[in-house]
Amino acid sequence: MPWLPSLKTDTPEEGFDLALKLSRMGVKKTQPDDDVRAELRAVYEKDADSLIASSQVVATNFQTVAAANNYWK
Amino acid sequence: MPWLPSLKTDTPEEGFDLALKLSRMGVKKTQPDDDVRAELRAVYEKDADSLIASSQVVATNFQTVAAANNYWK
Amino acid sequence: MPWLPSLKTDTPEEGFDLALKLSRMGVKKTQPDDDVRAELRAVYEKDADSLIASSQVVATNFQTVAAANNYWK
Amino acid sequence: MPWLPSLKTDTPEEGFDLALKLSRMGVKKTQPDDDVRAELRAVYEKDADSLIASSQVVATNFQTVAAANNYWK
Amino acid sequence: MPWLPSLKTDTPEEGFDLALKLSRMGVKKTQPDDDVRAELRAVYEKDADSLIASSQVVATNFQTVAAANNYWK
Amino acid sequence: MPWLPSLKTDTPEEGFDLALKLSRMGVKKTQPDDDVRAELRAVYEKDADSLIASSQVVATNFQTVAAANNYWK
Numbered sequence: 001m002p003w004l005p006s007l008k009t010d011t012p013e014e015g016f017d018l019a020l021k022l023s024r025m026g027v028k029k030t031q032p033d034d035d036v037r038a039e040l041r042a043v044y045e046k047d048a049d050s051l052i053a054s055s056q057v058v059a060t061n062f063q064t065v066a067a068a069n070n071y072w073k
Numbered sequence: 074m075p076w077l078p079s080l081k082t083d084t085p086e087e088g089f090d091l092a093l094k095l096s097r098m099g100v101k102k103t104q105p106d107d108d109v110r111a112e113l114r115a116v117y118e119k120d121a122d123s124l125i126a127s128s129q130v131v132a133t134n135f136q137t138v139a140a141a142n143n144y145w146k
Numbered sequence: 147m148p149w150l151p152s153l154k155t156d157t158p159e160e161g162f163d164l165a166l167k168l169s170r171m172g173v174k175k176t177q178p179d180d181d182v183r184a185e186l187r188a189v190y191e192k193d194a195d196s197l198i199a200s201s202q203v204v205a206t207n208f209q210t211v212a213a214a215n216n217y218w219k
Numbered sequence: 220m221p222w223l224p225s226l227k228t229d230t231p232e233e234g235f236d237l238a239l240k241l242s243r244m245g246v247k248k249t250q251p252d253d254d255v256r257a258e259l260r261a262v263y264e265k266d267a268d269s270l271i272a273s274s275q276v277v278a279t280n281f282q283t284v285a286a287a288n289n290y291w292k
Numbered sequence: 293m294p295w296l297p298s299l300k301t302d303t304p305e306e307g308f309d310l311a312l313k314l315s316r317m318g319v320k321k322t323q324p325d326d327d328v329r330a331e332l333r334a335v336y337e338k339d340a341d342s343l344i345a346s347s348q349v350v351a352t353n354f355q356t357v358a359a360a361n362n363y364w365k
Numbered sequence: 366m367p368w369l370p371s372l373k374t375d376t377p378e379e380g381f382d383l384a385l386k387l388s389r390m391g392v393k394k395t396q397p398d399d400d401v402r403a404e405l406r407a408v409y410e411k412d413a414d415s416l417i418a419s420s421q422v423v424a425t426n427f428q429t430v431a432a433a434n435n436y437w438k
Contacts, residue, residue: 004305007363013077016095020102022308022354026347029312031337044340045104048117052126053344055099059133060351062095068363071080071141086150089168093175118177121190125199128172132206135168144153144214159223162241166248191250194263198272201245205279208241217226217287232369235387239394264396267409271418274391278425281387290372290433296378299436314381314427318420321385323410336413345417352424360436 007068015069019061026057080141088142092135099130153214161215165208172203226287234288238281245276299360307361311353318349372433380434384427391422 003025009015031037044050066072076098082088104110117123139145149171155161177183190196212218222244228234250256263269285291295317301307323329336342358364368390374380396402409415431437 002303002305004303004308007304007358008365011075011077012080013075016077016098016102020099023347023351025308026312026350027343029308029350030346031343036338040338040340040343044344046109046113047340048113048120048123049126050340050344051100051104051113052117052123052130053341053348054103055096056126056130056133057344057347057351058099058102059096059130059137060348060355063133063137064351064355064358064363066080066137066141068358068365071137073081073141084148084150085153086148089150089171089175093172119182119186121186121193121196122199124173124177124186125190125196125203127176128169128203129199129206131172131175132169132203132210136206136210139153139210139214144210146154146214157221157223158226159221162223162244162248166245192255192259194259194266194269195272197246197250197259198263198269198276200249201242201276202272202279204245204248205242205276205283209279209283212226212283212287217283219227219287230367230369231372232367235369235390235394239391265401265405267405267412267415268418270392270396270405271409271415271422273395274388274422275418275425277391277394278388278422278429282425282429285372285429285433290429292373292433294376294378296376296381299377299431300438315420315424317381318385318423319416321381321423322419323416328411332411332413332416336417339413342413342417345414345421349417349420349424352421352428356424356428356431356436360431360438 007065009065009069012066012072015065015072016058016062019058019065022061022065023054023057080138082138082142085139085145088138088145089131089135092131092138095134095138096127096130153211155211155215158212158218161211161218162204162208165204165211168207168211169200169203226284228284228288231285231291234284234291235277235281238277238284241280241284242273242276299357301357301361304358304364307357307364308350308354311350311357314353314357315346315349372430374430374434377431377437380430380437381423381427384423384430387426387430388419388422
């Protein structure tokens with residue numbers, strides 16, 4: 001099964017989770033090693049600027065998912 | 074009750090508050106520990122560049138919320 | 147009276163000022179203390195990279211305001 | 220005369236110049252002192268990362284101007 | 293054969309891969325030397341902030357690809 | 366002849382090249398001295414974070430160019 005079968009979700013909340021998934025996949029495609037990512041995560045999850053930058057990526061992907069769902073109108 | 078039942082708000086001001094909520098949730102989903110986030114917050118709320126970066130995330134999410142509300146026209 | 151009654155403005159120039167207001171409010175909602183913000187401002191207004199980052203936030207918010215006003219066509 | 224009478228321009232090239240103007244105005248509204256800005260400029264115009272960040276602001280404003288002009292189609 | 297014959301893809305997942313390709317091409321066009329890029333990659337693939345920044349570029353390009361495909365609706 | 370006669374291109378690939386041109390022009394308009402830019406380039410083309418930031422600018426400009434060409438549909 002594909003990891004991204006569709007951009008459609010039933011609710012805004014599921015859409016936000018999909019935006020998170022897209023953001024993490026953007027990292028994973030560049031650094032596929034699970035162990036390395038786990039090490040890096042231990043560091044950046046305690047760094048405010050890294051967390052804000054992560055939230056910026058999620059916000060950008062959420063724009064895409066929200067548009068794909070016509071903003072769940 | 075879901076934390077994000079809808080992107081619709083009654084007013085632009087409530088829309089801006091929703092953009093703030095989305096921005097913080099983007100951080101919370103990566104760092105779910107309330108105590109760690111509180112510690113980090115004590116630091117970055119006194120760092121101009123962190124605050125500007127936070128405002129950038131809010132601006133991005135506000136684009137999404139405003140579009141979802143047809144700019145409250 | 148609400149601080150953001152509408153995204154509509156009479157002119158592009160007023161729209162740019164509204165984008166500035168939204169950008170500053172994004173900071174203020176995270177750091178509500180006026181004195182702390184004044185101290186930080188004294189520093190970042192003399193830092194080129196902070197000023198460029200601020201201009202980026204304004205540009206993002208101006209996109210929203212311009213779209214809300216149908217680009218004042 | 221207002222500094223931003225309209226987002227309309229006759230050509231894409233004038234539109235790009237308007238995007239530059241908007242980007243600089245985003246800085247000027249935060250740091251209105253001409254002398255301070257001139258000093259900062261002397262530094263950041265020799266800093267590659269500052270120049271790239273400036274180009275990012277211009278790109279964001281150019282999106283707005285281009286949309287306002289229906290991409291000069 | 294051109295490296296970018298079209299922005300159309302059959303599935304969202306292929307669209308995400310195309311966004312990755314566009315992001316890497318943005319780097320390659322500035323630094324065409326394969327060896328230099330390989331050296332740089334060895335460093336930034338172990339730097340959390342670089343990976344987050346990369347994911348931001350992918351998110352931006354994915355917006356373009358998704359719009360080009362009408363969000364695969 | 367103007368450097369930006371139009372945002373229209375025959376192919377997506379030419380559109381990507383135009384996005385690169387816009388990105389570089391954003392730098393050139395701030396730092397017009399060819400020699401200074403050449404010196405800076407020698408540094409940032411070996412800096413992963415600078416290259417990623419450059420790719421971000423290109424991605425933003427490519428959004429504009431792609432929209433101007435109706436995504437070459």
